[in-house]
Amino acid sequence: MTRQRDGGQAGAAAALDLGYARVDTDRESRQGLPEVVYGPGKTTGQIRGIVTGLLTHNAGPVLVTRLDEETAAAVGGAVPGGRYDAASRLLVWRPAPAGSFRVTVVTAGTADLPVAAEALGVCRAVGLAATAVADVGVAGLDRVLAVRDQLQASDAVIVAAGMEGALASVVGGLVRCPVVAVPVSSGYGAGLEGVTALLAMHASCAAGLTVVNIDSGFAAAMAVHRIAQVAAGRR
Amino acid sequence: MTRQRDGGQAGAAAALDLGYARVDTDRESRQGLPEVVYGPGKTTGQIRGIVTGLLTHNAGPVLVTRLDEETAAAVGGAVPGGRYDAASRLLVWRPAPAGSFRVTVVTAGTADLPVAAEALGVCRAVGLAATAVADVGVAGLDRVLAVRDQLQASDAVIVAAGMEGALASVVGGLVRCPVVAVPVSSGYGAGLEGVTALLAMHASCAAGLTVVNIDSGFAAAMAVHRIAQVAAGRR
Amino acid sequence: MTRQRDGGQAGAAAALDLGYARVDTDRESRQGLPEVVYGPGKTTGQIRGIVTGLLTHNAGPVLVTRLDEETAAAVGGAVPGGRYDAASRLLVWRPAPAGSFRVTVVTAGTADLPVAAEALGVCRAVGLAATAVADVGVAGLDRVLAVRDQLQASDAVIVAAGMEGALASVVGGLVRCPVVAVPVSSGYGAGLEGVTALLAMHASCAAGLTVVNIDSGFAAAMAVHRIAQVAAGRR
Amino acid sequence: MTRQRDGGQAGAAAALDLGYARVDTDRESRQGLPEVVYGPGKTTGQIRGIVTGLLTHNAGPVLVTRLDEETAAAVGGAVPGGRYDAASRLLVWRPAPAGSFRVTVVTAGTADLPVAAEALGVCRAVGLAATAVADVGVAGLDRVLAVRDQLQASDAVIVAAGMEGALASVVGGLVRCPVVAVPVSSGYGAGLEGVTALLAMHASCAAGLTVVNIDSGFAAAMAVHRIAQVAAGRR
Amino acid sequence: MTRQRDGGQAGAAAALDLGYARVDTDRESRQGLPEVVYGPGKTTGQIRGIVTGLLTHNAGPVLVTRLDEETAAAVGGAVPGGRYDAASRLLVWRPAPAGSFRVTVVTAGTADLPVAAEALGVCRAVGLAATAVADVGVAGLDRVLAVRDQLQASDAVIVAAGMEGALASVVGGLVRCPVVAVPVSSGYGAGLEGVTALLAMHASCAAGLTVVNIDSGFAAAMAVHRIAQVAAGRR
Amino acid sequence: MTRQRDGGQAGAAAALDLGYARVDTDRESRQGLPEVVYGPGKTTGQIRGIVTGLLTHNAGPVLVTRLDEETAAAVGGAVPGGRYDAASRLLVWRPAPAGSFRVTVVTAGTADLPVAAEALGVCRAVGLAATAVADVGVAGLDRVLAVRDQLQASDAVIVAAGMEGALASVVGGLVRCPVVAVPVSSGYGAGLEGVTALLAMHASCAAGLTVVNIDSGFAAAMAVHRIAQVAAGRR
Amino acid sequence: MTRQRDGGQAGAAAALDLGYARVDTDRESRQGLPEVVYGPGKTTGQIRGIVTGLLTHNAGPVLVTRLDEETAAAVGGAVPGGRYDAASRLLVWRPAPAGSFRVTVVTAGTADLPVAAEALGVCRAVGLAATAVADVGVAGLDRVLAVRDQLQASDAVIVAAGMEGALASVVGGLVRCPVVAVPVSSGYGAGLEGVTALLAMHASCAAGLTVVNIDSGFAAAMAVHRIAQVAAGRR
Amino acid sequence: MTRQRDGGQAGAAAALDLGYARVDTDRESRQGLPEVVYGPGKTTGQIRGIVTGLLTHNAGPVLVTRLDEETAAAVGGAVPGGRYDAASRLLVWRPAPAGSFRVTVVTAGTADLPVAAEALGVCRAVGLAATAVADVGVAGLDRVLAVRDQLQASDAVIVAAGMEGALASVVGGLVRCPVVAVPVSSGYGAGLEGVTALLAMHASCAAGLTVVNIDSGFAAAMAVHRIAQVAAGRR
DSSP, X not given: OOOOOOHHHHHHHHEEEOSSOEEETTHHHHHSSOOOEEOTTOOHHHHHHHHHHHHHXXXXXXEEESOOXXXXXXXXXXXXXXXXXXXXXXXXXXXXXOOSOEEXXXXXXXXXXXXXXXXXXXXXXXTOEEEEEOOOOGGGHHHHHHTHHHHHTOSEEEEEESSOTHHHHHXXXXXXXXXXXXXXXXXXXXXXXXXXXXXXXXXXXSTTOEEOXXXXXXXXXHHHHHHHHHXXXXX | OOOOOOHHHHHHHXXXXXXXOEEETTHHHHHSSOOOEEOTTOOHHHHHHHHHXXXXXXXXXXXXXXXXXXXXXXXXXXXXXXXXXXXXXXXXXXXXXXXXXXXXXXXXXGGGHHHHHHHHHXXXXXXXXXXXXXXXXXXXXXXXXXXXXXXXXXXXEEEEESSOTHHHHHHHHHOSSOEEEEEOOOSOGGGGGXXXXXXXXXXXXXXXXXXXXXXXXXXXXXXXHHHHHHHTTOO | OOOOOOXXXXXXXXXXXXXXXXXXXXXXXXHSSOOOEEOTTOOHXXXXXXXXXXXXXXXXXXXXXXXXXXXXXXXXXXXXXXEEETTTTEEEESOOOOOSOEEEEEXXXXXXXXXXXXXXXXXHHTTOEEEEEOOOOGGGHHHHHHTHHHHHTOSEXXXXXXXXXXXXXXXXXXXXXXXXXXXXXXXXXXXXXXXXXXXXXXXXXXXXOEEOOTTOHHHHHHHHXXXXXXXXXXX | OOOOOOHHHHHHHHEEEOSSOEEETTHHHHHSSOOOXXXXXXXXXXHHHXXXXXXXXXXXXXXXXXXXXXXXXXXXXXXXXOEEETTTTEEEESOOOOOSOEEEEEXXXXXXXXXXXXHHHHHHHTTOEEEEEOOOOGGGHHHHHHXXXXXXXXXXXXXXXXXXXXXXXXXXXXXXXXXXXXXXXXXXXXXGGGHHHHHHHHTOSSTTOEEOOTTOHHHHHHXXXXXXXXXXXXX | OOOOOOHHHHHHHHEEEOSXXXXXXXXXXXXXXXXXXXXXXXXXXXXXXXXXXXXXHOOSOEEEESOOHHHHHHHHHHSTTOEEETTTTEEEESXXXXXXOEEEEEESSGGGHHHXXXXXXXXXXXXXXXXXXXXXXXXGHXXXXXXXXXXXXXXXXXXXXXXXXXXXXXHHHHOSSOEEEEEOOOSOGGGGGGHHHHHHHHTOSSTTOEEOOTTOHHHHHHHHHHHHHHHTTOO | OOOXXXXXXXXXXXXXXXXXXXXXXXXXXXXXXXXXXXXXXXXXXXXXXHHHHHHHHOOSOEEEESOOHHHHHHHHXXXXXXXXXXXXXEEEESOOOOOSOEEEEEESSXXXXXXXXXXXXXXXXXXXXXXXXXXXXXXXXXXXHHTHHHHHTOSEEEEEESSXXXXXXXXXXXXXXXXXXXXXXXXXXXXXXXXXXXXHHHTOSSTTOEEOOTTOHHHHHHHHHHHHHHHTTOO | OOOOOOHHHHHHHHEEEOSSOEEETTHHHHHSSOOOEEOTTOOHHHHHHHHHHHHHHOOSOEEEESOOHHHHHHHXXXXXXXXXXXXXXXXXXXXXXXXXXXXXXXXSSGGGHHHHHHHHHHHHHTTOEEEEEOOOOGGGHHHHHHTHHHHHTOSEEEEEESSOTHHHHHHHHHOSSOEEEEEOOOSOGGGXXXXXXXXXXXXXXXXXXXXXXXXXXXXXXXXXHHHHHHHTTOO | OOOOOOHHHHHHHHEEEOSSXXXXXXXXXXXXXXXXXEOTTOOHHHHHHHHHHHHHHOOSOEEEESOOHHHHHHHHHHSTTOEEETTTTEEEESOOOOOSOEEEEEESSGGGXXXXXXXXXXXXXXXXXXXXXXXXXXXXXXXXHHTHHHHHTOSEEEEEESTTTHHHHXXXXXXXXXXXXXXXXOSOGGGGGGHHHHHHHHTOSXXXXXXXXXXXXXXXXXXXXXXXXXXXXXX
């Protein structure tokens, strides 16, 4: 597939206009992955149309995120070949073969598991070798120390933490590799639905920690996907 | 000194009206310590008047907090017997003899030292056996683990932490004793002048952590003073 | 049960890995109480697994907080010996025998009762001698003055107050013992779901007041548990 | 002086256009007091021009608020008959004779005195019988109880309170008359420069308390001026 | 009924302890009106108990606010003599006879009517002569000018305004009497559920405007009740 | 229809008082369009009454916004001649004939379509020649470049964008004509329900961009209606 | 000057790279006005370089905004032909000849004058016929009614208002033409440095009002410039 | 240098206790770079002590950030071999030799240059091949399109943008490699000192964008340093 770079014309050619959506069919050649479909607020028909367009005009994995089971069944029935996972709320066609880039997805507590599931699911769908380490919140520090070796053997770490954004700082201080922190909206009161964790992760003392949007396991996985591509020498 | 409990009359008797201030001279018998004077926004003359009143009507330590050197010199010159410490900005008369209640004041980074100094100074002025442990931020976790034994041997721990509110959670998980967290307004950007640390400490996963106002080493020391009194069986 | 202090190895031994949770079985020896289970966001099966692990590996009280009646019935049916209380939403196994540390839980208004119930329930489950004083909001000051003696005879006071965070300041000025303030999310408008009370309690003029997270009767009780332990000379 | 009510024409007649300001000369007949001049951001020349216009076209007291000493001297030199008070930062011409409406201005702490001074100064300039009660913060409850009788004998109470917004609730519960609360920006950290006190005063449990802008002793005095007029049967 | 002023004893005598509530039976003699019951968060049984206590120990009007029809029917059935009004959500026993103090309740738009209804209902229940003026938002300025005479003939004005907090400033500039502004949580987006209107009303340029909590028609009415009492010479 | 300008009298004449609403019947002559009815919070009967009044006293288009299908059916059944569109939630009588002023309504993503539908619907109802361009978010920049010519041929552009407020800046930099930005409350987490987009649009580097309230396709269309009138020389 | 539209190439040609700045020399042909230079944070040398580039590559007015007198003198000395105005802080070369599009810049109070001065200055520099109306805040409504005819004869109105954002709503309801509101950061306390006015203007009930950034007289003028161009048929 | 992993003992050995600081000398072996010293709030003596410790116990580059010229001269005089750069406020000893990992640091406007300078300086000190692209804000889209090829040839891109957070989204959509966004506190009003840019970058539609703290060019560079290490196969 040849990449077109020349402004206006390429734009005209590379977008599939469905009326309700303008599918960025050029994204796969530009960024190494077809556009990912954000499920909420779209009708079953719209999702089906976009997915069909992506499967037709691109060659790689096609993902729909944050999909409830009912809509997933309706879409999956209409566009064969997709696999739905309720924990991660992901519907995936043509997942990439597993690669060698090792990602560890760490959670502070059980309430962070759904966000971690999305991160894990997207990582695997795009070919990253992702594994999970659950419930190593810093109130029991020995738990995170017990998995220190696994963390240090990773190529990248994703930390999903809600009330205890502290885990991102601790992990960030333990490892050499990139750490992507996902604030989680679990908890109550002063947690301010994830805003406190987001701010705290930014104010962290662990140098070189980066942060993505609240509850976005997807964004964290995509950040790691970018890293894995540059590590693999793809540009 | 007999404690008066009967409402209106006691109140009338127990307050020294200076016009600009109504000194709560009963507080020593009620709470085990004379009223502490908050320095900012008061004139030298006002501070001198209040301190003189407290020294006359009470028997215990008299403290002025957040005092700059110049005002301290002016007040100290007029009311003999006070000792000023520039690091903690405290001016103290009649400090209590050192007791046996062990308090450790922990800081995450060098920028938290002024707040820790106030906490230490107030603790010592009221008779607590306070020591400091500096710069054990969680980005280098081995630092806090290295002082684990000292922390676990404390009767109470005060944690002053700014950009890295995380240290309070970590310490809270390591020790059995009361932990009082002081958010510090150091740092920049997402730290929101200490508000982020304050919220994060409240959202902490370490059970039973309590929090005081931003930068208030004084409030943390007073919280521990209350604990020390109940531990000593005073009521 | 011997307490292990040596970092990594102890951590490996002291955590029970259930996949979805890593139970901190060492916490009882470290902090005097087994880990407490936060109910929301966990499945019945997960709670059952964690509780069973805690009952097996620890000797003290096991608590699940914020549990609705239906889940409580399902969990309680599967793990015998637990007692559920709907007012406090607590499910408790092996409550500690009542001790002598006196805690008074004070509320400003009727809307604060559920939070106070959680504080009371946790206090009692861990062996504190807790009693409640309801509806002494400062708009009718004589009400709190009428219970002044009871407050002053306490070893610690917990103040749960929503729209009227003012009660914490008033109580903080009346007593010598530790006061833990719990902001409550009752009220409307400018109360900002408890955030106003939380901030106001921090800005309070009553020296040595400490604050916990919004609506967390649990956190307040745990803070007092720490105080009671140090008062009892346990470390 | 006849009051004009007929829309456009009256408006054209009743405003004195100085170019940089359009003096509302009709306000005295409409509201019982000439327009009050807010000092900050105006040049000496502008203030002089507006004051001269007000003295010429109106008969009652003319006030400039928040004026520093230097500008006050310059303006006062140019427009004779004014009296400046540094504590309240007010410059006043033709103060009203003292009336019989009793106002008590209460402060929680010494840091609230400047705001109280502005309230007192404006009250007196417009003819209210205002007295001050300083430093009766609720941390020493007996202090406010000691002045209960004076408060209950007032026609209106103004409460200026910063870190301790609680005083407004307590006073609001003690008296029958109108209570106007002024949040003060003193304090630090969680006080959020007066915003916490403002919100807390609104969330107060004392029924019928009203609130004005942060630090605005002027607004509180004007609110009481409106009340005094209706109490005097003026309309 | 004789008013007791002597601290502790009066307090003990003047509060009716129901366990879940401590009814401030002294409030009627202290403030001219029995305690008003805030409905939400209380059970039918609790409301019945408190109302019965108030009817027994006080002589004046008894009100329950923010009550839905179902609970009102249950409470009203158990405690005869009450009258419920669905628009204001008020349940009232023994309303005061209509007095001569004239209150106008003004709304900016139709969405503000429920808040105005509560203000009107409470005003009338406590004996104020209240009338309503609806939908005079400033986008059509002639509407408010058309009722200028009615506003200027009032003893007090309550302005309930949501998206258009501007109306309070406009009315505040038109009348001489006290103006109490109630921010309303109607509207969307930048209205921030009434917080924007609350802040804007405080920042208003109309001198002497006072503000109460968001959506609290009750608080506005109680503020006017205080004013009416002082205007009637009651203290 | 003659426009009346003389203050009070005109106001009295020009408003239709329905009790629950005061219809600004003069608005059509003053601003070129009858008052538009905001549906939420009004009863079917109220909407019917206001619409009937507007149809009777005005000659132009009558619109009700944000109406659900059920209420629309009830109102439409009672007042014949209206047309309801479910996508825009608009109910319209007497739409204006299509004019020549060209408006392009641009959306960043599919989730912004409902807001764009309201903008489109109102534009068309008041006679603007409006067309839509969907899903040209800046993450695939070639999409917006592909429609550059259409944008540059517009008389005004409305940009509805949620998580990606960035589109407003980009469009603002591409065209010469007025650009009205509508922040949309779609998205999650750091989007803060549209507040982030609103603030970002204000901080935009594209000179002369203006912003309306979150989700208000209506406000954007009305802003363009004002522009179209001045462009047509109407005043 | 021919306008280039073809993407990448045009971009390469149309930007003047100075190292520290990339001057958008194409903007004049694209948007009808050369890029405007924002002064703060740039060195004298940088401003001189950018201005020289703009004067050389463009034909229309060149403006630097928010410039203090000292820097203005240094820049003006180096690049002849510019005229500095201290009130508006603008330095202008080659102002456009005065056109016929009438803009009225209205202020609520004297404190809003600096922002109005910037709006006026930019309007005039780009050829709009702008006049000012000062100090017509709504607390004295007759003042704004007195200028109603002037407002209604405008082609566009800019409203600069700080503590009293209300003026924008009132003006928005009086005129048919576009109204651009500029929130001003004057005032104190609840004004939140202009944020309250910004939010209140967005929540305004006056349909079709648009808002620009706090204190940005520049942005308002540019918004009107866009409108004037479309009204003049330029595209 | 052998890396020690065994908890407590390693911690004791790997930290250099200076009293005011506990230098994490193990960090170089753990994370590939000695601890970086944050300048503000430290005395010249403290910085000198920490730097000397790091130079002695580590082998790699030693950096002090955010240092003013005066302190830099004092520290540099005492510890020879350091080089200070005023634009980036960095003082560096033993910079790493230039490597092959290509980083492009992009700014939206001239005001973002100081933050970009810090990012560039840190990148180069740790051996990354960093170059700058200035002033490609999206209001002139052709500017960023003109450097599209350079961006796409990078191994990582850092985007520093203040008022125009939009640039991060645009760049994120153009390139395949990791993009780290730095919100900048330049601008005014609705920019909220960088908070708006921070939130907007998180809400961005460009998948896989990550964000660091406001104004932290340092944090962005360190995030890229982590990525470069994993790309180089170091762990």
